[in-house]
Amino acid sequence: MRLVPVSLLALAVAACSSTPPVETAPVATEIQLLALNDLHGRLEAPEEVVPVTMADGSVIRVPAGGAAMLGGALKAYRTDNSMTVAAGDLIGATPLASALFLDEPTIEALDLMGLDYSALGNHEFDKGVPELLRIQNGGCEQFTARTPCALDGSFDGADFDYMGANVFLPDGTNLLPDAFVRDFGAVQVGIIGLPLVSVPGLVAPNLVDGLVFTDEAETANALVPSLLEAGADTIVLLIHQGARGVERWDDKGCEGLSGEILPIVERLDPAIAVVVSGHTHAAYTCRLPMADGAGERLLTSAGRYGAFFTDIRLAFAGEQLVATRADNVVVQGESFVGRDGEVVAASPRLPLFTPDPAVAALVERTLDKARPQMERVVGRLSGPAPDHPDDLESPAANLIADAQLAATRAADRGGAQLAFINGGGVRDALVPGPDGAVTFEQLFAVQPFGNTLMTVTLSGAELKALLEQQFVTADGRDRESHLIPSGNFTFAYDLSLPAGERVVSMRLDGVPIDPARDYRVTTNNFVANGGDGYSVFTRGRGRTGAGLDLDALVDWIAEGRAVPAVGRIDNRTPAR
Structure with a gap:
């Protein structure tokens, strides 16, 4: 053949x-x-x-x-x-x-x-076109933060x-x-x-x-x-x-x-x-x-x-x-x-x-070569942090959003006031061991993309426009997707309202968002560059970077954390 x-x-x-x-x-x-x-x-x-x-x-x-x-x-x-x-x-x-x-x-x-x-x-495009072509054709040229050919010293590319x-x-x-x-x-x-x-x-x-x-x-x-x-x-x-x-x-x-x-x-x-x-x-x-x-x-x-x-x-x-x-x-x-x-x-x-x-x-x-890195204990949790099967708010997502805010709050790290994680960026539940221990492998399973954190300035009006994008696709079809916020930010929505008018409440530290005021907002570079249809983020001003999203999560749980409850997002859609 x-x-x-x-x-x-x-x-x-x-x-x-x-x-x-x-x-x-x-x-x-x-x-x-x-x-x-x-x-x-x-x-x-x-x-x-x-x-x-x-x-x-x-x-x-x-x-x-x-x-x-x-x-x-x-x-x-x-x-x-x-x-x-x-x-x-x-x-x-x-x-x-x-x-x-x-x-x-x-x-x-x-x-x-x-x-x-x-x-x-x-x-297949997660690490860019040059790395995709290396995967197809082989070679050890480096296009990412990780070192290629680290397993066997060479890589011939895909036979298929x-x-x-x-x-x-x-x-x-x-x-x-x-x-x-x-x-x-x-x-x-x-x-x-x-x-x-x-x-x-x-x-x-x-x-x-x-x-x-x-x-x-x-x-x-x-x-x-x-x-x-x-x-x-x-x-x-x-x-x-x-x-x-x-x-x-x-x-x-x-x-x-x-x-x-x-x-x-x-x-x-x-x-x-x-x-x-x-x-x-x-x-x-x-x-x-x-x-x-x-x-x-x-x-x-x-x-x-x-x-x-x-x-x-x-x-x-x-x-x-x-x-x-x-x-x-x-x-x-x-x-x-x-x-x-x-x-x-x-x-x-x-x-x-x-x-x-x-x-x-x-x-x-x-596995033999990866195991020392995989099994390294990096922190502790008070209990399991489930993920949501439909990429909506979950304890795991809330934990990540809190970590991203903590990593970028300092003035020299972005000066963030709130943070978001896209629901699709949370890939697994986080289930600690009997003593609460969490390994690097477990954290990686939750956030495997190697994204970097970015902080941008958005006005309150732009922040509302961003949240409205959770409920409509780029081509105008209805959807229900969530940008899960850090614990100091809450919002409510009503899907029975017309597109563009579904976000009915936004509060930061309990205070309503001012449409005319500027806010510093952190997310991962995927979303900050318009990923998952969140194009409003591309309007963000004063962009600053702050390292890997996974590193932020490692730092956040290093000394132990309680699993956050859900409730930051309030669905006020009337029951049918």
């Missing part, structure tokens, strides 16, 4: 002589896609619990994930006519073991698993191809390849890969300066003619955008399916028969009708953290695609004890896998 870029194939097709085809009886061929998404560098088993509904209606809970087990599962399922694909966010927002080494171990693990290519996700069909440089060329055709002999399969168009709002915008992100469906559809001309018998789209709302991952009825991927899928050319998606961390395998009654296409996602992979089968009669099916497979992992004291164990009623020994050795080597 060979993987050929579309641009090269087009030249090859143009150079071929026209030989009349030899008529033969259709040959039945089955092509397999093994699909992943949103691994986020989970080398160790993430202690994910997956509920599985059995044929008799009973539900069992099993452990899932871990790079070595995922590698073994893919090896066990792989057929002779197979390719392995991914829908992005394989790296970025990763646990400390991978992040300490700039996610090089995760890339090596994916190579060992046999990944062929992946769409870019938004988190990252794809960004809708990501363009200023000169109009693609940052990375847009599409390929995979030749299986009897049939050829076209592959398009792209991230979601809103990447500039999901990373610090300065990290993607100069890049142009185009509409997903329009970009994919524009590539269809060249793929068909190059011989593709069907086309698969890998896209880092997704759906949610399906109550059970193993319910193929997909009742309640929703999300931003759906209008994209509705607009796709009928030649695109399969869409492998991601981003929402949901798991589903759904059949959606194509426009104008042209048939159905598969839409799949394999959850997150390697807890699943999707086994997709494409059946051909001759060169004609005649059937498709997809199943999400639980990657049963090793047993563990949950927070409730219950043992979560693998079940013999589901497939069991043997860890891939090469991946397991890589993970162990990485």
Whole structure:
């Protein structure tokens, strides 16, 4: 089997002589896609619990994930006519073991698993374009605060191809390849890969300066003619955008399916028969009708953290695609004890896998080198600080906001009067040990991005405009997102009011905010540069920096802290 870029194939097709085809009886061929998404560098088993509904209606809970087990599962399922694909966010927002080494171990693990290519996700851009290209191409040139090649002394880059069909440089060329055709002999399969168009709002915008992100469906559809001309018998789209709302991952009825991927899928050319998606961390395998009654296409996602992979089968009669099916497979992992004291164990009623020994050795080597830094106790907490599953106010978020204010309050550190953390910047709960001890690894899991703190001046009127952006997207759609404030600031909102009028109260140290007065406000550089749609922050004046957000949290809990209560944000929306 060979993987050929579309641009090269087009030249090859143009150079071929026209030989009349030899008529033969259709040959039945089955092509397999093994699909992943949103691994986020989970080398160790993430202690994910997956509920599985059995044929008799009973539900069992099993452990899932871990790079070595995922590698073994893919090896066990792989057929002779197979390719392995991914829908992005394989790296970025990763646990400390991978992040300490700039996610090089995760890339090596994916190579060992046999990944062929992946769409870019938004988190692949977390450290900027030069570092992304180093991840793809290899080398030890330093583009971040961390030292590259620190694990093995060298780094060869990814063996698989990252794809960004809708990501363009200023000169109009693609940052990375847009599409390929995979030749299986009897049939050829076209592959398009792209991230979601809103990447500039999901990373610090300065990290993607100069890049142009185009509409997903329009970009994919524009590539269809060249793929068909190059011989593709069907086309698969890998896209880092997704759906949610399906109550059970193993319910193929997909009742309640929703999300931003759906209008994209509705607009796709009928030649695109399969869409492998991601981003929402949901798991589903759904059949959606194509426009104008042209048939159905598969839409799949394999959850997150390697807890699943999707086994997709494409059946051909001759060169004609005649059937498709997809199943999400639980990657049963090793047993563990949950927070409730219950043992979560693998079940013999589901497939069991043997860890891939090469991946397991890589993970162990990485952990051995990272462990001294990971296990260092950096502070204490009075109890657990939960995170909110929908990125709203939570004890963990409040703790971070308080830390950021403390780190920037001094005049020579920014002179901050209040601070905010975006809900999406809080990635995990913080659960201390029995003696309240918190390790560096735990803090890193909560704030893995390596953002810096920035303090800016905003007027009271600008502060209100900023908070209004929590409840409307850049393109005018309603949403509910939170900027969680430090403990000296409170606000209230009413979602029944028109956009722009939903923030009904703002107080600093108990005093109403004065629209004409200036305030010094701290947040991370991602938000300060307009990330998550908070463009008002880009109007901020007198910008000053104050080091890493994670360092601020380490300093804040070093001598011990009580877990802050929620209540800084008051939802006054009338009950329906």
